[in-house]
Amino acid sequence: MDSMLSSIAYPQRLILCRPFLRRAVAKSSKKVDKKTSLSYGWSNQLQTEHKEVRMEYSTTQPSGNCFEEELVFEVTSLYAWLLKLKDQRKRRGVRYPLGLILVMVILAKLGGEDGPKGISEWLRHRIDFLVEHLKLCRRRVPHPITISRVLGWAIDVEQLERLLKEYFASLSGVGQSVLVSIDGKTIRSTIPAGETRGTHLLAVYLPAEGLVLVQIEVDRKENEIVVAPQVLQMIDLQGKIVVGDALHTQRAVSVQIVEAGGNYCWTVKENQPNLRAAIERFFEPEVETPGFGKAISDLRVVRMTNQGHGRFECRTLAVCSVQEGELDWPKAQQVFKLHRRFVYRRNGAEMEETIYGVTSLSAEQADARQLLEINRGYWGIENGLHYRRDVTLKEDYTRVKIGQAARVMATLNNLVLNLIARYGVRYVPEARRKFSAHPDLALPLITRPV
Known part of the structure; x- marks a missing residue:
């Protein structure tokens, strides 16, 4: 194992993970002291006192003395960031680590499934692939109810949103486009019978890159006007142009954007x-006044x-x-x-x-032609994000009512769209069909930086 890793020339770090042993270990071409090695535990807490060790990256399956159930992934990958999530379940009765379940859910959603039942069946039909690549020691996948409960109760959705924001911010080339669109969306499947208000989420979106930068929930007692300043504080507005619908045409937000180094472009309707x-x-x-020239x-x-x-x-x-x-x-x-x-x-x-x-x-x-393009860009969040979540990912029709499951699912939908955009495919259904037929193409989006 040591000789094999030392022969690889890529100066990257990797982690060998044992999913069902509830811990992960770092491997290097050199002998590493267990007390000082960089490690992630399945308690999902990053060790604070450690000494970083340079690793050798290998795209081949480790052999020799390597444990069969070890999963290899890069420490800068999405998987490594997901391991930082705090698992809010009690340890008793836990069969699947939180990070592993999220990887399987993301794989199934990339492969075309949207609800817990479809996700579980998709995983069951690809059990051979999961055993080989995720190193499962049992030929079983999470039940739909297990998936719903994990999404609803085991995840701190605020922490998940924050980690995903930090992950994409760490990738090269993200956030280079100028136009930033802000808009809200209600998850209709969360609207109780006889009521008109459900879970409402406000997102900041880059139309040119197809990426969601950040998303937060709007409290039922508030509206987007109250939350918009908070979400804009979470991103760097220097050199950006913020667009939004007429609801966001507000004095305070306009001042905030310009003072942060950006610019706004608002539509103005009856609310102003x-x-x-x-x-x-x-x-x-123009009306000419007698005795005066034309204005x-x-x-x-x-x-x-x-x-x-x-x-x-x-x-x-x-x-x-x-x-x-x-x-x-x-x-x-x-x-x-x-x-x-x-x-x-x-x-x-x-x-x-x-x-x-x-x-x-x-x-x-910005001249007239550029302003026209900027106004067209606003619709990028409607067509590139809301429509895809509603129609392609069936967000409004996927009923997961346990705890925060609906909001977590919406966050994962944003993640799936972000990963597909980074993969370079514009037509989402085409990408999902491809990943369904070839899940080995989807897995690197999670285990390696994209």
């Missing part, structure tokens, strides 16, 4: 009637057309700069008017709408 009326006046037809205007207009989803669309955006004192809104630099016209190919029906907005971006930072 005075601001909307003031913006509309910027685009009223000077820097109005700029751009038009774009495209087709898709069974319709033709024409978007026309007019933008005007705002001088100091012209608009009672903090940090405003430009206002815009967006007119959208749709023609449906199926029946020729037409639909039109006009949207007004305000941004802290100056004309030098």
